Amino acid sequence: MPTFYVSDEIHTDVLAELQTLGLVHLGYGPDAVRYDDVRDDIDAVLLRAERFDREKIDASPRLRIIARHGVGTDNVDIDAATDADIWVTTTPGSNSRAVAEHVFALLLSLARRVPYGTAQTTSGQWAAAKPHMNGFELHGRTLGLLGFGNIARMVATIAQGFGMHVLVHDPFVQDSAIQAAGAAPATVDEVIAGSDVLSLHMPLTEQTAQIIDADALARMKPGSVLINTSRGGLIDEPALAQSLQNGQLGGAGLDVLEGESVDMKDPIAHSKIQIADVPNLIVTPHVAGQSKEAFLAAGTGALQAIRQALAGQRPEHAVNTITACAPA
Structure with a gap:
C-alpha cells in the first residue's frame, strides 16, 4: 500500500x-x-x-x-x-479562469476604492468617505498585458466585455494570434507606457526578473494601475512602494510577493517593504487561483x-x- x-x-x-x-x-x-x-x-x-x-x-x-x-x-x-x-x-x-477573474477583483477594488470605502464606512465615516470615492470606470481604458498565455487571454476577453482596449506583448505568440483575440500586439515599452492598467502574466526567469523596475514604473501613465497575479519577483517592490507613495502610480494589486522565493508560507516576514504603510496597495495571499x-x-x-x-x-x-x- x-x-x-x-x-x-x-x-x-x-x-x-x-x-x-x-x-x-x-x-x-x-x-x-x-x-x-x-x-x-x-x-x-x-x-x-x-x-x-x-x-x-x-x-x-x-x-x-x-x-x-x-x-x-x-x-x-x-x-x-x-x-x-x-x-x-x-x-x-x-485555475486559469479563477486567476483571470481575480485580476478584476483587484482591479475593480482599486478603481472604485472599495477597501477605503469599506474601512471608512465600518468606522462610522459614511458621509466623510463619499467625497473621496470618485473612482474610475474601465470602459474606454487601455489594458496592457505582458504575457499572453491561457490566463492572459481570459483576462483580455473579460476586459473587452468592459469595453477596454487591450495591448499585448508576448515574444512567443504571433501577432496574428493576438489580433485574432481582439487585441493589439505591441512592444514591451509600448505596453508599459500606453496602458491605464498593466497586468503581468509571465514566468519568472532571468530575463523577466524585476521587469517592472523603477525605470518602467516611471514610464507608466501617471495614475495608472499595476496588477500582478503571476510571480512576485517580476516587480522591484521598493520601487513600487515609492511610486505609490509619490503618486506616480494610482494603485497596485498584488497576489504574489517577492518574499515567496524565500518562504512561500510567510513571505511578508521577508518583504522589502512595509505593506501596511503603502497607499493604494491591495495584497492578497497568493489565492488568485483558489476558487x-x-x-x-x-x-x-x-x-x-x-x-x-x-x-x-x-x-x-x-x-x-x-x-x-x-x-x-
Whole structure:
C-alpha cells in the first residue's frame, strides 16, 4: 500500500479519494507532520506551497512523484527530481479562469476604492468617505498585458466585455494570434507606457526578473494601475512602494510577493517593504487561483498524475523526463 504526503490543504473530495488509495500524512491541520519525519516511507507528494529542494528530494528513497497542485514549479528542484527519477507534474488550466477573474477583483477594488470605502464606512465615516470615492470606470481604458498565455487571454476577453482596449506583448505568440483575440500586439515599452492598467502574466526567469523596475514604473501613465497575479519577483517592490507613495502610480494589486522565493508560507516576514504603510496597495495571499472550482480541478489533476505514476505510466502534464518507470 503506498504512502502519501499532502503539504497543504486540498479539496475534501480529493483528500477522501487519496485516502482510499493508501496511508496519507498531512503537512497541515491539528495532526500535521513534518515531511522529514515521514520521508523514508513516502511514495508520492501532493504539493502546494512547501519547498522541495535537492536535499529533501535526495533524502526520499521511495518517492516516485511530486504532483504540484497548480501550474508553477518554483518550489521544486526539477533537476534534482529528474536525477532521482522522480516525476514532477503540474495541473495546467485548472485555475486559469479563477486567476483571470481575480485580476478584476483587484482591479475593480482599486478603481472604485472599495477597501477605503469599506474601512471608512465600518468606522462610522459614511458621509466623510463619499467625497473621496470618485473612482474610475474601465470602459474606454487601455489594458496592457505582458504575457499572453491561457490566463492572459481570459483576462483580455473579460476586459473587452468592459469595453477596454487591450495591448499585448508576448515574444512567443504571433501577432496574428493576438489580433485574432481582439487585441493589439505591441512592444514591451509600448505596453508599459500606453496602458491605464498593466497586468503581468509571465514566468519568472532571468530575463523577466524585476521587469517592472523603477525605470518602467516611471514610464507608466501617471495614475495608472499595476496588477500582478503571476510571480512576485517580476516587480522591484521598493520601487513600487515609492511610486505609490509619490503618486506616480494610482494603485497596485498584488497576489504574489517577492518574499515567496524565500518562504512561500510567510513571505511578508521577508518583504522589502512595509505593506501596511503603502497607499493604494491591495495584497492578497497568493489565492488568485483558489476558487472552489479551481481547487477541485487542481486537486483532481494532481491525484490523476499520482495514480498514473504509481502505475508505472508517464503521468499527464509531466514537466520532466525520467529513466525509471516501473509500477510501485
